[in-house]
Amino acid sequence: MTAVRKSSASPKEPFGRYTGPMFAFRGLSATTLSTCDDDHPMSENQLSPREVLALCRQREIRAIDLRFTDFCGSQRHFTIPADQLTEESFEHGFSFDGSSMRGWQAIHESDMLIVPESQTCFCDPFMKSTLAMLCNVKDPVTHQTYPRDPRNIARKAESYMLSTGIADRALFGAEAEFFVFDQVRFDQREHEGYYYIDSVEGQWNRGNGRATGNQIRHREGYLPLPPVDTLQNLRTDIMMILEDSGIQTEGQHHEVASGGQCELDLRNDTLVRMSDKLVRLKYIVRNVAHQHGKTATFMPKPLWNDNGSGLHMALSLWKDDRALFSGSGYGGLSETAMFAIGGILQHAPALLAFCCPTTNSYKRLIPGFEAPVNLSYSYRNRSAAIRIPANSAHESKRRFEFRCPDSACNPYMAMSAILMAMLDGIQNRISPGRPQDKDLYDLAPEERAGLVCTPSSLEAALLALERDHDFLMRGDVFTPDVIERWIQHKRNDEVSAINQRPHPYEFAMYFDC
Numbered sequence: 001m002t003a004v005r006k007s008s009a010s011p012k013e014p015f016g017r018y019t020g021p022m023f024a025f026r027g028l029s030a031t032t033l034s035t036c037d038d039d040h041p042m043s044e045n046q047l048s049p050r051e052v053l054a055l056c057r058q059r060e061i062r063a064i065d066l067r068f069t070d071f072c073g074s075q076r077h078f079t080i081p082a083d084q085l086t087e088e089s090f091e092h093g094f095s096f097d098g099s100s101m102r103g104w105q106a107i108h109e110s111d112m113l114i115v116p117e118s119q120t121c122f123c124d125p126f127m128k129s130t131l132a133m134l135c136n137v138k139d140p141v142t143h144q145t146y147p148r149d150p151r152n153i154a155r156k157a158e159s160y161m162l163s164t165g166i167a168d169r170a171l172f173g174a175e176a177e178f179f180v181f182d183q184v185r186f187d188q189r190e191h192e193g194y195y196y197i198d199s200v201e202g203q204w205n206r207g208n209g210r211a212t213g214n215q216i217r218h219r220e221g222y223l224p225l226p227p228v229d230t231l232q233n234l235r236t237d238i239m240m241i242l243e244d245s246g247i248q249t250e251g252q253h254h255e256v257a258s259g260g261q262c263e264l265d266l267r268n269d270t271l272v273r274m275s276d277k278l279v280r281l282k283y284i285v286r287n288v289a290h291q292h293g294k295t296a297t298f299m300p301k302p303l304w305n306d307n308g309s310g311l312h313m314a315l316s317l318w319k320d321d322r323a324l325f326s327g328s329g330y331g332g333l334s335e336t337a338m339f340a341i342g343g344i345l346q347h348a349p350a351l352l353a354f355c356c357p358t359t360n361s362y363k364r365l366i367p368g369f370e371a372p373v374n375l376s377y378s379y380r381n382r383s384a385a386i387r388i389p390a391n392s393a394h395e396s397k398r399r400f401e402f403r404c405p406d407s408a409c410n411p412y413m414a415m416s417a418i419l420m421a422m423l424d425g426i427q428n429r430i431s432p433g434r435p436q437d438k439d440l441y442d443l444a445p446e447e448r449a450g451l452v453c454t455p456s457s458l459e460a461a462l463l464a465l466e467r468d469h470d471f472l473m474r475g476d477v478f479t480p481d482v483i484e485r486w487i488q489h490k491r492n493d494e495v496s497a498i499n500q501r502p503h504p505y506e507f508a509m510y511f512d513c
Helices: 049-058 150-164 232-244 271-291 335-355 411-427 458-467 470-476 480-500 504-510
Strands: 063-069 075-081 094-097 111-116 130-138 169-181 183-189 192-198 249-254 261-270 295-297 311-319 374-379 384-388 400-402
Touching (some): 049 130, 063 111, 063 150, 075 094, 075 271, 130 150, 150 271, 150 411, 150 470, 169 271, 183 295, 232 249, 232 261, 261 271, 271 411, 335 374, 335 384, 335 400, 335 458, 335 470, 335 480, 411 470, 458 480
Parallel strands (some): 374 384
Antiparallel strands (some): 063 075, 169 261, 169 295, 183 192, 249 261
């Protein structure tokens, strides 16, 4: 058994060593970051390439970490000495091998460019004297943006929205759920396959030698106080690092599942910037967990018979600083908002191929665990796929929440697909039908007969995407190549891979048959 390696830093002060050049935004002028309210979200730092170079000199930065997101949503990076970064670098970029990335280039056309974007820079709190920047991917011959670059897809989605004249801003809020475990072991080979998860607060530890009497009861983990909540300091560390790096949060708390389920909520922002923030959040969560001697996962359903982790998204459209979703209709929403809801619900089976992109995602989307398995909408009702929060009468708070996505998604592609569905609903005046104000988990069979449910598997979502993707291709946001490659990769490398392998529980069911 390999133990999780613990940092030499104290759990109470896991980053004290780097309090000097730790965060890029400490001490910058007030003009660098704007204040934040609900209808004017804080923008990322507005540093120009020249100002980034000046910041590197000021903070004595010695390494530049260049990061980009691959086709499936994982961050990749390589690092260069700080003196290799010039103003010209922000135009000409740096080369890398695109053939080694899942779903990207063939070996005979492997050379690619990544071009850093100065406005995404932050001083890495986990790496000494390192400035990190997100990059856009380009073709080295044509210098055109790469169609399979997820960040490029998100930028095109925002451009398409502007071209329609419907809105000039789409704002996304995000409630990211994840698990923090004390130890995880797993393997899959020809002759064995298993996983083992341990958490000091897991209800399954109540009777063993590690028990303190403070274990969380099964599915009663929502908002307990320490010492039952063992992860309060860890989540606060994450929240403070996000805030110090320029990402405003709404708060953090323990979630329903036992075994270390957490939630951290980000203040709303535009599509590209929110996607940037979510990939940074994953990086920070994993590294803070590591510093505390634990391990974090955004896998939607790591624990059987307990609640899974979602990525609830609060959605609103704006034009000329006017909230387009504010109105006097159902739940305080406008007709425009109703049509946007209609677009999401109509295209939801196809959307889930991007929003719930793993085979494990559909182990979360089952009845009985507070997961939104019914494609309906409702005011305040968390059992519907789309919930209209009862949060405020102020028009800047008027939004609705899409509860199906999970944190395993590639946020650039998932949010782009959601925006395209909303725009299609508005353009085609798609009615969302009647709201469902009952507890949808508790309906009688005859009442459930007319409800449309989420796909039951990743394969079902991919089939829906094959049938319904024209709305994604408007404005060349998702190209046919992107959609075809996504379906091919998910079907061949994930669905088929799972279908071919015996499951451990199959031995319990069938070994003696």
